[in-house]
Amino acid sequence: TPAYMSPEQANGLIAEVDHLSDVYSLGAILYQILSGRAPYMSRGRRTTPMLVLSELGQGPPESVTSVDASAPTELVAICEKAMSRRREDRYQSSIAFADDLQAYLDNRVVSAYESGPIAEAKKWARRNRLWRWVAPSLGAITIITMFAFALSRRSEKRAIESMGQAIKSESDAIVARSQAEDLVKFTLIKIYNKLESTGDLSVLEQVLTQIEGYLQTLPMESLNMPQALFLQSLTTHRMALIERARGQTIESLASMQKAVAFRERFAQASTSPDRFSYLASIYDSLGVMLLESNQLDEAEATFRKALPIYDLLLTEHPNDSNLINNLANYRNNSGRLAEEQKDYEAASNSYSEAIILREKILAKHPDRSLVRFGKAAAMAHLGRCQTKMGLIDVARRTHQAAAQEMRGLLETDATEVLHLTGMALVMRPFAELDLLTGKFETARAHCLEGIDYANKALATDPSNVRHLIRLAALQRLSAEASIHLKLEPADQVASILATLEANFTEHPKNTTLTEELLEMNLTAARLHAGRSPAAALTLLTKAITISEQQLEAVGNDLASATYRWRLYTAACSKLAGRLCQQIDDRSEAKRHFEVAEAGYASLEDRLSVTECIELAELRLWSTGPSLSIHTQLTNLNDQLVKRQTLLWEMTDQ
16 A cells, blocks of 8 residues: 555656565555654644655654654664665665564664664655556565564563564565465465564554555466466455354355355466365355355255365375365364264264374374364364264363363463363363253353363454354353353343344344343243243243244245244244143133244254254143153153164274
């Protein structure tokens, strides 16, 4: 953008745009760190790109010290040297600039300060063609890189230190990678990995905005070049992830579909050996978003596009750890899909394969924290499926192993956002298992541990709805354990419910958020059932309305996407019927029971053991003992016997 351009670039002197122009742009970022605003940007007035370009052509920006007199003089000198109007007076390389920054951090002599600030040498005339002012170069990528690293820090000293390290890494990358396409990919992946670990969505969004601004300066023929296609796919992909984290389901899915289109074009236009691996990984990402949007058939079709690519690539490169990890991600996502389809055996197999693949990587690279995280997350999912299959003791051991793995990651870095969310992730199914088996004290302890980490993750970025949902789920489970322990969680439940309702108003199409809101309404209704049936019925009526709206939105058929909403309607209706019995409203009780029975019956072949019992109980209430009830219970007993046999087989092994 104009505020970070060197004078020669702004004046269209394309032949002079080189590494010294990058040094100037780095100095402009240091100017922003020291003064709190970009060069030529004044508070209290409207600044346009044309105005910035005009002032850039006339002379240097307002001095840092006139904006902030407290800025360290050595850093001001470094900044002024880097932003010298005369190219020969600037640092002659990014390394030299980084060395002076490091000298300041180490309390050593700073070369720029030793020689004094650099004066203005001459004024530059502006050219009359805008496209020359914004001529694209690798310098623009370097600007984005430095800006990203600088903004991702919270203090001036750490910002300068990160900048210095990034400059050196960038210079090393230029030496190591001769092609512009490789440099772009390497640089941007590095930016995003670094920024994602901070958990600050606003910082990442600023970087993406900078990249989008850069892309807008490219002519159409350049946008179709492989490196530009990759850059566009990566930018829209990461923007989709930000929108997903903020609960913007529709927007994130649209962005991801756009990213896939760019990545497919990149795979066709590029000769990069990584092009197909990148394509398969983005199919995985799109499949996850379709899955979370309840579009299960579309998700399955998208996942299937990735598998033959992985099979082909791993045939050629069987020991490539990145490919193996991508395949593990695919297996994990396939498990999530099977779990949504209530095929817990298939889901367990997929999660187990994901764990085995990641263990293969960790055998050679034990320090890869992302792989360890993925292994622990897959173990938590596997434990949840084992619980659904009735393999309680096996599930408990799996959850214990998952928690141990995540705690090990926290020991390496207790501030890493990914590690914090990981602990919240593994504690939820562990607490669910404890509640199911009547271990209420242990369930509450696991919830409180997860809540602590979920709160820390949410503190990094309160706008991240996914952090909020994890926190709310743990708080809900804690409240349910407290109810069993005769504690009083009413205030806690009311607070969580209010927060979820506020977020649901803003993001009504976020499936995960809606599910958690319905679960919280059920918990609150159970809490009020004994002392205020009317209040409990109000909560259940609200939950039933939301569930029916979701059912209507996805087409009210028997497809997989409707399963959860039918189940919520049935569960809420059953509890509402019990409450109506409690207040002696028999007609309403009968109506609610009929709705509940119809809901469970429509899903009879896919119900869990607990849900089968719910249906059998409802039929007993509505019709009394009958042959159909006997058949229902016989089928249920057969399921239990099969699962017990499977448990014995696993124990023997």
